[in-house]
Every structure is written in structure tokens, then in C-alpha cells.
Amino acid sequence: MADKELQKRHKPAAPLSEPMRGIPGFFYDLKPAEPQGANSLQVERAKATFDSSKMTRFLFTNYLGGIVNEVQDVLENDETFSKENRYYMGRSERFLDRLKMDSKFAQLARELKWDDARRTMGSLLIDEPGTFSLHTGMFMPCLNSQGTDEQSKYWLGLAHNYRIIGCYAQTELGHGSNVQGLETTATYIPETEQFEIHSPSLTASKWWVGGLGKTATHAIVMARLITKGKDFGPHAFIVPIRSLENHKPFAGIMVGDVGPKMGFNCVDNGFILFNKYRIPRDHMLMRYSKVDKDGNYSAPPVQKISYGTMIFVRAYLVASSALALARGATVAIRYSAIRRQFTDPEASKNDEVFQQYVPQNPKLKCETAVIDYSLQQYRLFPIIAQSYALHFSGFWMLRIYMKMMKNMNDGNMDLLPEVHAASSGLKSLTTTIAAAGIEECRRSCGGHGYSLFSGLPDFLNTFLPLVTLEGDNHLLTQQTSRYLLKQLRKYKQDPSSIPKSDGSTTKYLGAMPTKSWTAAKTEADLQNPLILLEAFAHRSQRLVIELATKMAKGQVWNDSLIEMYAISKAHCQYILLKNFVHAAYHDKRAAANEVAPVLVTLCVLFGLSTMESELSEFVEDGFVSQKQTVWLRAQIKKSLAAVRPNAVALVDSWGIPDYVLNSALGRYDGKVYESMFEMALKEPLNVNARAHGDVVEGYEEFLKPLIQRGLSSDDKAKL
Amino acid sequence: MADKELQKRHKPAAPLSEPMRGIPGFFYDLKPAEPQGANSLQVERAKATFDSSKMTRFLFTNYLGGIVNEVQDVLENDETFSKENRYYMGRSERFLDRLKMDSKFAQLARELKWDDARRTMGSLLIDEPGTFSLHTGMFMPCLNSQGTDEQSKYWLGLAHNYRIIGCYAQTELGHGSNVQGLETTATYIPETEQFEIHSPSLTASKWWVGGLGKTATHAIVMARLITKGKDFGPHAFIVPIRSLENHKPFAGIMVGDVGPKMGFNCVDNGFILFNKYRIPRDHMLMRYSKVDKDGNYSAPPVQKISYGTMIFVRAYLVASSALALARGATVAIRYSAIRRQFTDPEASKNDEVFQQYVPQNPKLKCETAVIDYSLQQYRLFPIIAQSYALHFSGFWMLRIYMKMMKNMNDGNMDLLPEVHAASSGLKSLTTTIAAAGIEECRRSCGGHGYSLFSGLPDFLNTFLPLVTLEGDNHLLTQQTSRYLLKQLRKYKQDPSSIPKSDGSTTKYLGAMPTKSWTAAKTEADLQNPLILLEAFAHRSQRLVIELATKMAKGQVWNDSLIEMYAISKAHCQYILLKNFVHAAYHDKRAAANEVAPVLVTLCVLFGLSTMESELSEFVEDGFVSQKQTVWLRAQIKKSLAAVRPNAVALVDSWGIPDYVLNSALGRYDGKVYESMFEMALKEPLNVNARAHGDVVEGYEEFLKPLIQRGLSSDDKAKL
Structure with missing residues (x-):
């Protein structure tokens, strides 16, 4: 029983079965040389001295098994969550694809009434950092722990339903580990009961903020609180950055994406600069530190709780x-x-x-x-x-x-x-x-x-x-x-x-x-x-x-x-x-x-x-x-x-589904070489060439002039 | 004097000077917080106990300095070799861009009569694996060392002028280090004086061959020579794979690109399968081993020379x-x-x-x-x-x-x-x-x-x-x-x-x-x-x-x-x-x-x-x-x-030009943060958004329905 459940995690393989346009027929008759990978793995599995499905249950406790299958079934049967094209996409494509997935996932999770465990399992299975990761992973927890009860209730209500999309802006272009060294300021203006958020230099720009680049409507910004001429160091503020009407950034800020990275290219890590940008006083998160209407600051007794x-x-x-x-x-x-x-x-x-x-x-x-x-x-x-x-x-x-x-x-x-x-x-x-x-x-x-x-x-x-x-x-x-x-x-x-x-x-x-x-x-x-x-x-x-x-x-x-x-x-x-x-x-x-x-x-x-x-x-x-x-x-x-x-x-005991591995070499059934070929045939350079008689884009412009320079057609025929 | 020459390698920096459309004016007034990077590097350079330009000359001998500047000048002043967009390109774009560069480089090198040293310096400066790398790096040397004098003369003449573009096909999908384990066969047919190249299985497919996927017209194929029923192990054959008329692959072969990799994505590493594909007898490279008209095989006395x-x-x-x-x-x-x-x-x-x-x-x-x-x-x-x-x-x-x-x-x-x-x-x-x-x-x-x-x-x-x-x-x-x-x-x-x-x-x-x-x-x-x-x-x-x-x-x-x-x-x-x-x-x-x-x-x-x-x-x-x-x-x-x-x-002594480093963090003048920003502003996600009121593609489809679900415009105004 349990074994079967574990087996379900590995999708049955049917590589290379459907003929593709432009692939010669002889290809479909070829198999890998003996011995077959499936055979090798079968022998390996037979000689184990313990039951790997029991190990899985020992490692994760029973209940996970069911959730994996339940959530995986939903995702694998929805085109939106297909990983088939993931390895071929450039950055902009991948970002857009991920945005689409996030949007669909939010909708599905709502419809299917998924609890936190199922939502978490969903992200684990999708296995790609998301544009909303920091919304649920940092923005909401931070509102919860640092906002007053009233603030939490108001903002979390909006955030939970994606009425607003948040991010957490702490790191600056010139300042990382040393939080006390942050430059961005939030100066209290008692006359208007506002904070003025400001970036005094280029290095003060927030940088690396996940979801800020193109997606978020709100940011929790860590800025040095200044009131009555005194600098109290970094505190957290909720800052609206894009219009909920049309998603345009507000005047007085400059926001964008920080550019391509080794990974995480489906996420819009962003930068933001503030030019004397005003927010209301109640946008400071005040569970612990507070600033009253007149600009008086009060600090909490202990802050050890934030270590949690x-x-x-x-x-x-x-x-x-x-x-x-x-x-x-x-x-x-x-x-x-x-x-x-x-x-x-x-x-x-x-x-x-x-x-x-x-x-x-x-x-x-x-x-x-x-x-x-x-x-x-x-x-x-x-x-x-x-x-x-x-x-x-x-x-x-x-x-x-x-x-x-x-x-x-x-x-x-x-x-x-x-x-x-x-x-x-x-x-x-x-x-x-x-x-x-x-x-x-x-x-x-x-x-x-x-x-x-x-x-x-x-x-x-x-x-x-x-x-x-x-x-x-x-x-x-x-x-x-x-x-x-x-x-x-x-x-x-x-x-x-x-x-x-x-x-x-x-x-x-x-x-x-x-x-x-x-x-x-x-x-x-x-x-x-x-x-x-x-x-x-x-x-x-x-x-x-x-x-x-x-x-x-x-x-x-x-x-x-x-x-x-x-x-x-x-x-x-x-x-x-x-x-x-x-x-x-x-x-x-x-x-x-x-x-x-x-x-x-x-x-x-x-x-x-x-x-x-x-x-x-x-x-x-x-x-x-x-x-x-x-x-x-x-x-x-x-x-x-x-x-x-x-x-x-x-x-095997880890029970990592093929859907997660997304690997020709590591798939459960051992069809390594068939899978390498199947994936190569889907490479866009091949797909595009096949649509043009198997000739690559760029041939006419870059190769032909070189190869045929000054040759008569007689010459060409000889070669 | 020599110092100045070395200095020339580092391009003068003028970051962020030209206003870009959609960038707010306040941005151009910002500088990094003090101290400036340039200042730090200046102090570092002043305290060295030796002269770095003398170290450069010691490391590389004098003459290189001149060649670096000469070739770099040509490349930096030609749009084709700009590296400005390199980090933003997806695979297909990058391949095409590289093909364009290769084509232009071949033309330039011919026009400027560059010798081998200058051509090599050119590739070092371009600093990207090329689609023709294996043509000059393996195909031609192999023709030279393994072809008879007659074969070398004929094929090298064509290769030198890019009349043909070659690659070197040894590794197979299922066989790497163990060359003796290769599966591809070349069976001699005395009746027609031909070799029949054949891939008996899927794992016999050549794989990883640089330049084969989309570019090459000819491949040197390592295949097991079989004549008179006897297998003499791997030997080298010249195999025409794409028409010189129209670049279409010939019938009886299946060739393509092996797909995306960690790096080398500007190169079309390829696969190829042969289905009883015939080539003339004289396409076997016969400097050492030979097969005569009747199919008699003769081997060389020693082959140690190939270790060279x-x-x-x-x-x-x-x-x-x-x-x-x-x-x-x-x-x-x-x-x-x-x-x-x-x-x-x-x-x-x-x-x-x-x-x-x-x-x-x-x-x-x-x-x-x-x-x-x-x-x-x-x-x-x-x-x-x-x-x-x-x-x-x-x-x-x-x-x-x-x-x-x-x-x-x-x-x-x-x-x-x-x-x-x-x-x-x-x-x-x-x-x-x-x-x-x-x-x-x-x-x-x-x-x-x-x-x-x-x-x-x-x-x-x-x-x-x-x-x-x-x-x-x-x-x-x-x-x-x-x-x-x-x-x-x-x-x-x-x-x-x-x-x-x-x-x-x-x-x-x-x-x-x-x-x-x-x-x-x-x-x-x-x-x-x-x-x-x-x-x-x-x-x-x-x-x-x-x-x-x-x-x-x-x-x-x-x-x-x-x-x-x-x-x-x-x-x-x-x-x-x-x-x-x-x-x-x-x-x-x-x-x-x-x-x-x-x-x-x-x-x-x-x-x-x-x-x-x-x-x-x-x-x-x-x-x-x-x-x-x-x-x-x-x-x-x-x-x-x-x-x-x-x-x-x-x-500094290594004298690596900024053109090669292509690094915001490592540039010679120390303008780290200005450079990070300059590069980020060119990120396509930003450029594309700026062209649409700074709103990201995908907003209408994926974000707006989430944010505005069921809201009246009154509600929206409140947020």
C-alpha cells in the first residue's frame, strides 16, 4: 500500500514515443546499448538490506506521503505548472512564466482551500523561487510580529488575499550584514504627521529585494528613524510603491530590477531609491518602538524576542x-x-x-x-x-x-x-x-x-x-x-x-x-x-x-x-x-x-x-x-x-519525485539516455531549425557569405 | 611609457552620464557614500612595494603589451564585439550573437592580416567560447596531424578560408573517457570503395561536439574501423554533414544541438546519428593507418607521436x-x-x-x-x-x-x-x-x-x-x-x-x-x-x-x-x-x-x-x-x-583589461556602485517596463486580476 503511494511520486516515462516533425524514421528504432539503465537500477534495488519505503516513513513521518501525492496530482495535471520548458527559457520569459504560475497557484490554493502544509508542499514541488515568496515568507510574518494589533489586522487582511503584494527591503547597495550601517532615512515631520523616506546616496539604494523589482505594491522598508534631530537607527515602515489602480510606481521613487543572477532569474529582485518620499505616521510598524504625533520616540524594554x-x-x-x-x-x-x-x-x-x-x-x-x-x-x-x-x-x-x-x-x-x-x-x-x-x-x-x-x-x-x-x-x-x-x-x-x-x-x-x-x-x-x-x-x-x-x-x-x-x-x-x-x-x-x-x-x-x-x-x-x-x-x-x-x-528513501528532480540522469526509472535525447530534441535551436528545413537562423547572414565567398556554383558542386 | 600602454587596457569610465528615458532626474545627483572606491584603490596602489607594470612585463615578456592594445582597439571600436548585452541574452540570442561575431572576426582577421598571435589574442579578449573554436582548435590540427600530405593540403586549404566549417566528433552519448568503448562503426564496402558510417544504438550518438549542432559542414568522426569482418577500433574519418549549397543536413544523418548547459551557451554543442551513411574511401585520414581499395588494413609502427x-x-x-x-x-x-x-x-x-x-x-x-x-x-x-x-x-x-x-x-x-x-x-x-x-x-x-x-x-x-x-x-x-x-x-x-x-x-x-x-x-x-x-x-x-x-x-x-x-x-x-x-x-x-x-x-x-x-x-x-x-x-x-x-x-600586475573582466565589482577605476546601477538600468525587464509607463509585462493578465478581484473603484481609491 504505502509502497504504491511512494511509487506514484515518480511519473511513468514515455520518452520519444511520439514522432516529431522533421525527425527521420530510423531514429525511433534505436535503443541504448545493453545493459539498460532500468535493469541496473532494478538489480540495485533488489540487493538493498532494508526497505526504502520504511526509511521514507521514518525520515518524514507518515502523513507527508499523502500530501505529496495530493498536491503533485493537481500540479502535474495543470499545464501552467509544467516544467518541460524550464531549462530553455531566457530570463524575461522565465520571470513571466513564474508570474503566471504564482497567479494560478494563488487561485488554486484558494479554490481547493489548501492549508499551510499543502501550500508549502506546493512551493516545494514547483521548486523554483517565486515572485511572491517574500510576500508570504517575509512581508506577512514581519507585519505579524512588528505591527500593532490594529496594523496587523488591517495589512494582513489585504496581504492574505493578495489585495496588496509586499516585499521586505532591508539590504542596500552598499550595506548588507551590518544593519546598523544602513543609510536610508525616515525623518519624522510633525507638521504633517508624516515620515519622509529618503536615500541620501547611491549606495543607500535598497538592493536585492525579492519581488520589489516589478511585482510588489508595498514594501516594508528598514530605514533610520530620525525624529527631533536624533537618529534612532533602523526601524520598519510600510511604504506603498506602486499604484493599486494601474501598478505605476509613485512619483518620488525610482524602482526596478537588479538584473540577471546565477539563479533566481524567475524572481524580480529589485532596487529602490526614495527622494523625500512621504508616508503617514501610522505606516511605521509600532508594536515595539513608537513615535507619537509630536515626534516623541519610545523604545521597547527588551527586543530579544526578535531573535526567534x-x-x-x-x-x-x-x-x-x-x-x-x-x-x-x-x-x-x-x-x-x-x-x-x-x-x-x-x-x-x-x-x-x-x-x-x-x-x-x-x-x-x-x-x-x-x-x-x-x-x-x-x-x-x-x-x-x-x-x-x-x-x-x-x-x-x-x-x-x-x-x-x-x-x-x-x-x-x-x-x-x-x-x-x-x-x-x-x-x-x-x-x-x-x-x-x-x-x-x-x-x-x-x-x-x-x-x-x-x-x-x-x-x-x-x-x-x-x-x-x-x-x-x-x-x-x-x-x-x-x-x-x-x-x-x-x-x-x-x-x-x-x-x-x-x-x-x-x-x-x-x-x-x-x-x-x-x-x-x-x-x-x-x-x-x-x-x-x-x-x-x-x-x-x-x-x-x-x-x-x-x-x-x-x-x-x-x-x-x-x-x-x-x-x-x-x-x-x-x-x-x-x-x-x-x-x-x-x-x-x-x-x-x-x-x-x-x-x-x-x-x-x-x-x-x-x-x-x-x-x-x-x-x-x-x-x-x-x-x-x-x-x-x-x-x-x-x-x-x-x-x-x-x-x-x-x-530512493528520500522519495524525491521525478517532477522535482527534473533530471534526465536521476529519474527513477533509469531511462537516462532516452531522456537526454528527448530533452535535446525540444531545445529551441532545434525546434526553430526544424521549422526551416533544419537550417539554423543566421545561416544566410553569417555563414553563407563565409562559406560561399567568391565561389561559382560549379565550385560548390565539387565540394 | 610602458605604464601608459598598460593603462590603455582599462577603458575610461563614464557611467550614468547620459539621461535615460523614464529615469527621474533626482537619480543623476546621487553619488555613492564616502569614501569613494577610486580613492580606496588609489591608496592601495600607492602603498605597493613594487612596480606592477614591471611585474606585468616579468610575467608575460614585453611584446604582449603591444598586441593586447592593438587588438583590443579594433574590437572595442566595433559594435559587433560589444559586451554590453552579454549578461542579458537568452540562449538562442547569445548563440546568434556569437555567430555574428565569429563571422565578423573571420572577416576582420583576413582584412587586417592578423597572424596567429593576434587571432589568439582576439579570442582571449572576446572571452567567450566560439562556434568556430573547434574548427580552428581541433578540426584543422587533426587534419594536419592525421591526414596524408595530400589530404591535409586539400582539406586545410578549404578549412583555412572557411569554405568548410569543421568539428571533431569523438565523445558519444554513452561513452566518454574510454575511447575504446565507442560504438559508431565505419565498415568498409570494397564494392563501392566506400565506408558506411553507422550508429548501432542510441548511446552511439555523438554528443557534446562543439560546433556540430547548427554550424559545421564537416565532422571528423571517430568510428570503429571494420574491414573484412574485423574490428580495428576507433579511427578518424572526414564526414560531410551539411550541404555547402544550402546548409541542409544530408539524408541518412540526424544532427542537432544537445541543449542548454551551465555555460558555453553561445556554442552549438551537437549530437549526430548515422544511418548507414556512405563516404568515399579517401575520407579516412590515412597518415598512419590505411585501408587499401581491397579493404586491406595496415597499421603504423608506433603511435606515441599522438601524445604530443x-x-x-x-x-x-x-x-x-x-x-x-x-x-x-x-x-x-x-x-x-x-x-x-x-x-x-x-x-x-x-x-x-x-x-x-x-x-x-x-x-x-x-x-x-x-x-x-x-x-x-x-x-x-x-x-x-x-x-x-x-x-x-x-x-x-x-x-x-x-x-x-x-x-x-x-x-x-x-x-x-x-x-x-x-x-x-x-x-x-x-x-x-x-x-x-x-x-x-x-x-x-x-x-x-x-x-x-x-x-x-x-x-x-x-x-x-x-x-x-x-x-x-x-x-x-x-x-x-x-x-x-x-x-x-x-x-x-x-x-x-x-x-x-x-x-x-x-x-x-x-x-x-x-x-x-x-x-x-x-x-x-x-x-x-x-x-x-x-x-x-x-x-x-x-x-x-x-x-x-x-x-x-x-x-x-x-x-x-x-x-x-x-x-x-x-x-x-x-x-x-x-x-x-x-x-x-x-x-x-x-x-x-x-x-x-x-x-x-x-x-x-x-x-x-x-x-x-x-x-x-x-x-x-x-x-x-x-x-x-x-x-x-x-x-x-x-x-x-x-x-x-x-x-x-x-x-593589477596581471593586466587583465576591463573589456575582459566585464565586471562592475572588479573594474580598474573602482566605480563599483555606479557600474552596478548602470548595468541594472539596462536589464531588459526594466527597459521593457520603461517603455510602458514603468509597468511590467504580465501585469494585466496575472497581477491585476489578483489585486483588484471584486473591488469597486471606491475600494481601490481607499487603499
Whole structure:
């Protein structure tokens, strides 16, 4: 039953069946050379040691399955949401196509009375940043959290029904991470009870604002509040920017699109300049700070509550990184099981497909599947392990975030510093891991990874801004390190403050430092994730202590940034492994679904390969011995071999629909080559040429004069 | 004098001067907030300790300067070669635009009688893969090297004048690196003295062939030669594919474009399928292998000569990687000197610009230039050092290649294995380094690095295929390792075979293995590149010996691929450092141009940062001690500080013209923000909207119904 439901996610393939005008008949008789991709995947799936549909249920809990199918059915059966032409569109086309989709989606969601879960699933399935993303993702939440009750009610009512379309304008052309450095001003004019929004320079222009360029009617603008001659720093204002009558920008502003980007080209990221532009006083969002009629300013007592949204977004990005990496791995692993190159009988000794072809019919050459080369496994299997690691920590982040918010509503702020530190460091680490991993997956597909049809380039380019957005991945590590240094100091001064609970992420900082990895007595001990975890705790603790010592001796903040980056990474890798161990050993649902053993295998690979990639930090203080590094490298090979039979099933477990993958290389049924051809035939250069006798536009103008220069028709006939 | 010549490369900037229709007047009064970028760069240039124009002459030798200006003048003054719209074009547009350029370039080059150097400079300046690239880069050289004298004369005569346009069709949909696995056949038919070219399956389709999709009239096709029932493997055939009369593809073939890619979208990479397609016997390229009228096959005695082209291409890619990385660094370093973010007086203590603003006028806020944050230096300065390292090894490769070819023409093949091994490993390492470095440069530009206007995304996407082309970067390392293992065995068996010359890349394999880094006695010793080089030699030797030992004990080839990748990298990092040391210490032109001291600084940074990035391999056998790793990290900080005053001058030295950079962030004059705006205003979404009252296309259809649903005009007026 459940299996069938999961199967539904993958659309049945009927490539190349319908004859196209101008395609010669012989083409339709061709098939890929043996063995067929479908055959290879079938064999791979049969040899898994666990049930991938049970893993899906373990990863996502049951209920999601139904929603995926329900929403996907609607979208796949509506022309508007077809992805068939996505890879061929230029920027303007793609923007317009997306606008059309957004408009239709808003209508559908209303008609079908979709709840938030279904709407979210819809965006995930459409899988493209939308022109309205910031309307629902930033504009509305910001109104909700920063507006007074009256403001929220009024504006949210309009926004909910798309009477107005909003965006969130904070970043400026010359100012990003440093919000206090923003230049745009909002000066209060008591005479008219208005604010005058103004851009004093070119660098003050708002920039990168999603949905502002061409779509939004209103913007929440962060501007320095100035009243009675005093500058109170950035505050939020609702600013109408385009007429609701005819969508023309109002006088006194200059608004437009910031131009083409690596990805996100379906979104109109915009700029806006204000020239003494007036808005009414009640357009300032006044839940916390207020300006009265006379221009008197009052500030809120505490503003810690605003950390909540920031932490939530970061936690969400950790979970998103997991899914992004899983998607890269899905494409690369499936294709690696199908793609064959060179013949190495030793490497193929466990490949049933290879064995079927070679001995029985030596004339039917069978090459080795690239997944059977050890270097390909070494590149890709740790990425599978990472995707699971990121998933468990993503869910942990969301759980701990909710716990924190509950506590905070009860007035208990205790969890905030720890959760803030973990969310900053993990956002940095996991988006970095995912971006690197997706690109590695792409390259591991060889030449075809460069084609948009692989499904990876476009997707990677959409993911990439996450290493910069919501806190630059390098800057963010200072947040985490600052916290760790502070905890170390605290634990030293007051040992009773050292956390008792194993749930704490910083308990290890208070432990007695160890000198060597005595727990790893034999090579087999390296297959024990708890012993690995001990090494990660030691390394992170040592790095924090060393930096604390340097700074105590006078090393200034700016000279410590390199160490801070290392510390944050070390701490967060420890958290990732810790949460993975928890999922594999302590989550009862893992046992119930019979996936615990394969999770342990994967957890060990994650620990070992992460340790290897950071090995110097484990070795340089003598903690990990020379002999243990030799064990480590040997055990990695052992772990790769252990993962091998489950590789395809482990990526299948994510249950990512073909509709999302949009990939010739990664499709569930393995029809890689048929699909590459099908997609190539739809390339507009081909379609347009076929409409003109298969001659390219531009031939008469640019090629013919070159080829036929000064030739008589006799000459031409000879060639 | 020479300075002026170099200055000419950078086009004078006049951004935003001409009023555009629909842009409000207040816009033209705005300037970026102080300090201006031009000011920051001026201060940076003034504090350099060497003359960047002398460095340019040292890097490229004098004569290039003249050619750059000469060719650039022609191109910049011709509308056809304008890059103004490059970032806005969709695929079909861009292909057509490129075709137009290619056609015009061919005409210009003929009229102006440009020699090969000027033609090459032209392509470098146009800086976009061309539809004719493979015509001149592969088709013609292949005719030259593989055709008989008669064939060469006939076909090259036509090709040289673009009477025919050629491409090189080797890779197939299902077959890349393994040339022996190609499926396309060329069966000899003695009755008609013809070859029948045939694609037996879908995977046999040629794929990725540059220029084939829409442009080429002829293809050199690699197909399995079958005669008298015997398969002699892949051979080269000239195959006419499109009519010279009307450019229509001939019957019996199916040809088209393979679709959109990450980059190279101005090139029509193509596919082709043959259905029993006949060509005359004399269309087989017969300089080496031959088939006579009766179908008798004769093969050449040796074919080692064909390694020449392959090695040349790889050597060329090493040099190209240097320039690519230098370009990334140019953009990132200049922008980092201009971009300011947060205020850290400690970090800005040596920044004259900061000091001017802050103490004299505390009201004029001045933030810290991001180049002054230690983490930014740690990310970027090693990339500057790498670009120089790659450059010296690229030139070394070209020199040693020419020496080898000279020897081979004299019948001496001795150098071939060493040069082949070095070229394989270096191609792999340097293209990997450059791809990673360019992306790091892009990310270090923060949000604006994501805009195409940064000049980095499009350029990176064009560079990326080099990690796969001409030998996949992972596969290639087997070539290098195989050679190193062989040399080790040889030196062991016959110590007299150990090279005596310091020019040898493998002499270190024959040295007595050392146990620890005794040469580094004090922290200051780590500033000595020769002492660093010793450590690199030890590490590579140790890794080769360890793998040899494992394989002697029975570890099979497939289980050794991970170690082989590591060995090739270690060996090539040793070569990179070795050649850098040579350039800094032994190249008389470095001393003559007074650039030796700054090169030494850079060489040390290259050695130290490379060692740090691979530290575990230096530490895990106890060679580098715990104390030495502490020194290492401290000395890296010292090196970063030493490079700091020269950072901008070091990237200026590459002399990359603004015409090539095509970057708002990296332009020579520092007008970053003016340029970002200027480019944004030309975005077609803006241009098209401005033509319609600044209302976006799609408003009436997709936005208005949503916004105004069920509203009366009274309601609307209220909003």
C-alpha cells in the first residue's frame, strides 16, 4: 500500500514515443546499448538490506506521503505548472512564466482551500523561487510580529488575499550584514504627521529585494528613524510603491530590477531609491518602538524576542540543506549505477548485471558501472551520509527551537544563547556542506553533469545564495565561537554551571581534557560512533581552549577570526555526529522501521569521513596517533563497502519525485539516455531549425557569405 | 611609457552620464557614500612595494603589451564585439550573437592580416567560447596531424578560408573517457570503395561536439574501423554533414544541438546519428593507418607521436588555469579594498582612508574595508599566491613540452613519460584549484558576487567544464601515480637510474627517506621556501612508498584509486612549489624587474597555505611535529600581513583589461556602485517596463486580476 503511494511520486516515462516533425524514421528504432539503465537500477534495488519505503516513513513521518501525492496530482495535471520548458527559457520569459504560475497557484490554493502544509508542499514541488515568496515568507510574518494589533489586522487582511503584494527591503547597495550601517532615512515631520523616506546616496539604494523589482505594491522598508534631530537607527515602515489602480510606481521613487543572477532569474529582485518620499505616521510598524504625533520616540524594554524568527529561518535552512544534498545524491548515485565506463572485472565482481553479460556472451561488451570504482564511492557515499546527518540535525534544530519559543513565552530565556549559537554555526556549516556536495555530485556525473538536463546546475545555482543570505557563512561563525568562549570561561569559573544533561551541546567543554584517543584501542573500535564522537568532542574542546589562551594573552578579535571559523566548524560537526548517533541508536522509530542497522553504517561513515577531511585537527596535538590514522583510512574503505549494496535504496528513501528532480540522469526509472535525447530534441535551436528545413537562423547572414565567398556554383558542386 | 600602454587596457569610465528615458532626474545627483572606491584603490596602489607594470612585463615578456592594445582597439571600436548585452541574452540570442561575431572576426582577421598571435589574442579578449573554436582548435590540427600530405593540403586549404566549417566528433552519448568503448562503426564496402558510417544504438550518438549542432559542414568522426569482418577500433574519418549549397543536413544523418548547459551557451554543442551513411574511401585520414581499395588494413609502427597534442593541450590548460584564477582574484581583491562593512578600528589601523575619515570627521562614518579582516585575507591571499604558482608551472610545462617535442623529432622519447605524468597530474590539480578559487572569490564578494554583473558567475561556468574535459580530473591521477610507482621501483632496483639533475621532477623519489622535518629548527625557518619544499618532497615520497608497499602485499588497482588521487596531488603540489621557488630565486628577469622580493613573500604564502590545507599528510607520519604545526599557523598570519600592502598591485600586475573582466565589482577605476546601477538600468525587464509607463509585462493578465478581484473603484481609491 504505502509502497504504491511512494511509487506514484515518480511519473511513468514515455520518452520519444511520439514522432516529431522533421525527425527521420530510423531514429525511433534505436535503443541504448545493453545493459539498460532500468535493469541496473532494478538489480540495485533488489540487493538493498532494508526497505526504502520504511526509511521514507521514518525520515518524514507518515502523513507527508499523502500530501505529496495530493498536491503533485493537481500540479502535474495543470499545464501552467509544467516544467518541460524550464531549462530553455531566457530570463524575461522565465520571470513571466513564474508570474503566471504564482497567479494560478494563488487561485488554486484558494479554490481547493489548501492549508499551510499543502501550500508549502506546493512551493516545494514547483521548486523554483517565486515572485511572491517574500510576500508570504517575509512581508506577512514581519507585519505579524512588528505591527500593532490594529496594523496587523488591517495589512494582513489585504496581504492574505493578495489585495496588496509586499516585499521586505532591508539590504542596500552598499550595506548588507551590518544593519546598523544602513543609510536610508525616515525623518519624522510633525507638521504633517508624516515620515519622509529618503536615500541620501547611491549606495543607500535598497538592493536585492525579492519581488520589489516589478511585482510588489508595498514594501516594508528598514530605514533610520530620525525624529527631533536624533537618529534612532533602523526601524520598519510600510511604504506603498506602486499604484493599486494601474501598478505605476509613485512619483518620488525610482524602482526596478537588479538584473540577471546565477539563479533566481524567475524572481524580480529589485532596487529602490526614495527622494523625500512621504508616508503617514501610522505606516511605521509600532508594536515595539513608537513615535507619537509630536515626534516623541519610545523604545521597547527588551527586543530579544526578535531573535526567534532569525533562529527559525536558520533552523529551516539546516533542514533544507539536507534535502538539497539528498537531491544531488539521488541524481549522482542513480546515474553512477547506470553509467558504465572501462572494464575492471575486479571492480565488477559483485555486479550481477556485469556477470550476466560478460561470461555468457563475451561479444556483448559490458563495462564497469562507475559506482563500482572505489574513487567514485569515496566521492559520493560520504555525501549520502552527510545528507542524513544534516536531516537529523535539521529536525533537532526545529525541535529545540520550538522548545525555546515555548520557554520564552513563559519568560524563560535560558535556551536562547545555546540555540542561537548552534543555529548560526549549523546554518554556516550545513549550507557550505550542501553547496560543495551538490557540485561534487554534478562533477561526478562527468560531462552530462554540465548539461542543464542533469537537473543539477539550475538547482545548484538556486541553492548557492544560501551561503551568503541570512548571515554570511564566514561571519556567522563569530556568533558560535563567542558563545563557546563564554561558556568555557563560565565553566572554569563555576564548575557547578557545567551542564549535567547529555542533551547539552556544550557539556564537553567542561570535561577534563584528554591527551590521546585511548578509547580507540583496536581498528574495530573505529566502527563505534560513540568512540568517534569522543574524538570530535576532544578536538572542539582543544580548539576553544587554545583560542581562549591566545586571547587571554592579548590576541585581538580581528586576529582570531581564522580560529573562530575553525572552532565553529568543529563544534557543529560534533553536533551533527551527536544527533546522528541519537537517530541511529536511540530513536525508537528507527528500530521499529528496521532501519537502525543501515543508519549505524551510515553514521560511522559520516564520522570517519568527516574526521578524515579535518584530520590535521585531530592529529596535530597528538590526540589521534599515527597508527590510528592508518586504521582510519582502512576503516573508511570498509565503510564504503558496507554502504555499497544500499546506495541506491538510501537515495530512493528520500522519495524525491521525478517532477522535482527534473533530471534526465536521476529519474527513477533509469531511462537516462532516452531522456537526454528527448530533452535535446525540444531545445529551441532545434525546434526553430526544424521549422526551416533544419537550417539554423543566421545561416544566410553569417555563414553563407563565409562559406560561399567568391565561389561559382560549379565550385560548390565539387565540394 | 610602458605604464601608459598598460593603462590603455582599462577603458575610461563614464557611467550614468547620459539621461535615460523614464529615469527621474533626482537619480543623476546621487553619488555613492564616502569614501569613494577610486580613492580606496588609489591608496592601495600607492602603498605597493613594487612596480606592477614591471611585474606585468616579468610575467608575460614585453611584446604582449603591444598586441593586447592593438587588438583590443579594433574590437572595442566595433559594435559587433560589444559586451554590453552579454549578461542579458537568452540562449538562442547569445548563440546568434556569437555567430555574428565569429563571422565578423573571420572577416576582420583576413582584412587586417592578423597572424596567429593576434587571432589568439582576439579570442582571449572576446572571452567567450566560439562556434568556430573547434574548427580552428581541433578540426584543422587533426587534419594536419592525421591526414596524408595530400589530404591535409586539400582539406586545410578549404578549412583555412572557411569554405568548410569543421568539428571533431569523438565523445558519444554513452561513452566518454574510454575511447575504446565507442560504438559508431565505419565498415568498409570494397564494392563501392566506400565506408558506411553507422550508429548501432542510441548511446552511439555523438554528443557534446562543439560546433556540430547548427554550424559545421564537416565532422571528423571517430568510428570503429571494420574491414573484412574485423574490428580495428576507433579511427578518424572526414564526414560531410551539411550541404555547402544550402546548409541542409544530408539524408541518412540526424544532427542537432544537445541543449542548454551551465555555460558555453553561445556554442552549438551537437549530437549526430548515422544511418548507414556512405563516404568515399579517401575520407579516412590515412597518415598512419590505411585501408587499401581491397579493404586491406595496415597499421603504423608506433603511435606515441599522438601524445604530443594531448600533452600540449594539458600544458595549455595549466597556463589557462593561472589566468582564470588571476581574473577571479582581480575582481575579489579590488572589490574587497572598496567594500566596507562594520567598523573595527584595530583592523583598520593601517588604512589611510579610514584614518582620514574617522578622526577628522567623526560624523562621517567610515566602515572597515573587508580586505582588512583577517578571515577575508585568509580566504583570498592564498588564491593570489596560487595564481602565480600556476602561472610559473604553466610556463614550465610549455617549455618542457617544447623540449620534449624537439627531442622526439630527433627520435629521443626519453622525456615523454615524465612530461605526460606531470601534464596529467597538473591539469587535474590546477583546473581543480582554479575552479575552487574562482568560486571562493565569488563568494567572498558577498551578495553582489551572485549578480552576473560581478563578472564571475558566467566566467566560472565557462571555466567549469575543464575539470571534466581533456581527461576527467579524478581519472587522470592514475596516469601520474602509475608513473611514480614505476619510477620508485626502477630507482630501487637500479640506484644509478636516479636522476642527477635538479630539473627532474622525480629525483626526490630516489632520496633516502627522512623521518622528521629537522630542517625547520626555528619558527623563522618556515619563511624559507626551500625548507618548505623539502617537506613537500618527503610527503610525496612517503605516500608513493606506502602505496607501493600496499600493492606489493596484494591491494588491487581498484582499491588503490583513493591513494592514487592523493599521490598525484602531492607530487604536483611539489612541482608547483618547486617552479615557484625557481621563479622567485633563480629567474634573472625577476631580479632585473625588482620583483623578486615580493615573489618570495608570495612563494612562502603558497607553500605555507598549501601545507596547511593538506596538513594531515605532513603530520600523520610524525614528519611535521606538533610544535611545527603551531609555527605553521602563526607564520601563515605573518605571510598574510606581508602580502597585505601589495594585494591590489599583485592583481593589477596581471593586466587583465576591463573589456575582459566585464565586471562592475572588479573594474580598474573602482566605480563599483555606479557600474552596478548602470548595468541594472539596462536589464531588459526594466527597459521593457520603461517603455510602458514603468509597468511590467504580465501585469494585466496575472497581477491585476489578483489585486483588484471584486473591488469597486471606491475600494481601490481607499487603499
